[in-house]
Amino acid sequence: MTVRETTRTVPYGSNSVSRGASVAARTGADSDSVIGCVMAHELGHLLLGPGHVPDAIMRASWGTGDLEAIRRRRLVFNRAQNTVIRRELQG
Numbered sequence: 001m002t003v004r005e006t007t008r009t010v011p012y013g014s015n016s017v018s019r020g021a022s023v024a025a026r027t028g029a030d031s032d033s034v035i036g037c038v039m040a041h042e043l044g045h046l047l048l049g050p051g052h053v054p055d056a057i058m059r060a061s062w063g064t065g066d067l068e069a070i071r072r073r074r075l076v077f078n079r080a081q082n083t084v085i086r087r088e089l090q091g
Helices: 016-027 031-048 064-071 079-090
Strands: none
Touching (some): 031 064, 031 079
8 A cells, every 4th residue: 555545544643642652751761752753653654554564663562672772863664664665755
């Protein structure tokens, strides 16, 4: 499914931002950074479709290592995801 093919409302992100803020408060992580990564993850669903991967920003759930990666600004899309996203945005 591509962005252009999406014709229905998708519930991506419905609770994700509030959960991200809660995780940030509970762990002492920077809430702006966590919420920014949550938003990038949810936009990733719009560009990449449903599903998760075992690594990178599109993991189903984040652990302490991922929060550390957020702190270091290293939680990103993987190489394959980058390729798909760039192709999708170029139309």
